[in-house]
Amino acid sequence: MSKKPVRVAVTGAAGQIGYALLFRIASGEMLGKDQPVILQLLEIPDEKAQNALKGVIMELEDCAFPLLAGIEAHSDPLQAFKDTDYALLVGARPRGPGMERADLLAANAQIFTAQGKALNAVASRNVKVLVVGNPANTNAYIAMKSAPDLPAKNFTAMLRLDHNRAASQLAAKAGFKVGDIKSLTVWGNHSPTMYADYRFATVNGKSVKETINDQDWNANVFLPTVGKRGAAIINARGLSSAASAANAAIDHMRDWALGSNGEWVTMGVPSNGEYGIPAGMVFGFPVTTANGEYKIVEGLEIDAFSQECINKTLAELQGEQDGVKHLL
Ligand SMILES: NC(=O)c1ccc[n+]([C@@H]2O[C@H](COP(=O)([O-])OP(=O)(O)OC[C@H]3O[C@@H](n4cnc5c(N)ncnc54)[C@H](O)[C@@H]3O)[C@@H](O)[C@H]2O)c1
Ligand SMILES: O=C(O)C[C@H](O)C(=O)O
Secondary structure: OOOOOEEEEEEOOOOHHHHHHHHHHHOOOOOOOOOOEEEEEEOOOOHHHHHHHHHHHHHHHHOOOOOEEEEEEEOOHHHHOOOOOEEEEOOOOOOOOOOOHHHHHHHHHHHHHHHHHHHHHHOOOOOEEEEOOOOHHHHHHHHHHOOOOOOHHHEEEOOHHHHHHHHHHHHHHHOOOHHHEEOOEEEEOOOOOOEEEOOOOEEOOEEHHHHHOOHHHHHHHHHHHHHOHHHHHHHHHOOOOOHHHHHHHHHHHHHHHHOOOOOOEEEEEEOOOHHHOOOOOEEEEEEEEEOOEEEEOOOOOOOHHHHHHHHHHHHHHHHHHHHHHHHO
16 A cells, blocks of 8 residues: 655755755655655745746656655745644755854844744644754754754754765775765764764774774864865855755655664754753764664763864854854
């Protein structure tokens, strides 16, 4: 018997990540090739954006995806999030000319407060939320705080792009096949301060750290390369990463919904105090996923270098979250 369709809300649906994301969701790459989906798409109430959204919907229709059980276009989050089982919050306010970081935080705080409240009011009580729009961790924190009737653990931020970037850099450095790298993680904020940590990673049972055996490369090449990859792509393309961001969003949601088969993946999730991260802070952690739930990998040893890196990204996130406290 075929499965009942699930509802997937995507915000910023006419943007560049939206364009790289929706077709893959509709083809079953996110939730499985047997799972019909209804897309509930949100764009700002602006004629140009709504027209662009219409065009994307026409293209979705023209793909004749067998799993696409419905498509809705909305400009009101209360309609877009109605009964939604999954919410991918991609749309966000980009930094404009002369805008300070505090202005960016405040503009996004407004968007994610409203969207958190709307999720709280109308979404499925089990909705799984992924925030992609930057600053992703803090936006997820704001949405979570604005939705007190939903489980806080259901609000997550995207660190998977950083994770995938780290895997790819390691593979290139040591000649690994990227798919053979296990137990890699990225701690902290989706920003250049993130700490991509391969101390526990293995390839075919062999330690990645021992194979590479180059702390200078780790500190001075690998971490800056992964941390500044988003900026490098903006410099090269004139636009921020879109296909790789959409791909990471698919990976994040697929693993959360369908399980990671015991493997570690990285998710930005609210801390319960693990590794000294303040409870409630949305932080990149190693997790395993099964039966629609994630579990933070606990008990890992944090050496002095790692602690220093974690402290740096933690301080940045604390600053961001302190900066929006008065708005919540
Ligand atoms: N977490 C990550 O790893 C990661 C990676 C890449 C990009 N990003 C972020 O993702 C976001 C989207 O990137 P993009 O390249 O698709 O941008 P984009 O500008 O191409 O598209 C964003 C879309 O969101 C819409 N939007 C803005 N505010 C909205 C709101 N309140 N409700 C609904 N829609 C809204 C805009 O109209 C626009 O169509 C940006 O914040 C970007 O910085 C995050
Ligand atoms: O949009 C950005 O600022 C960069 C993006 O978050 C990325 O990591 O590619």
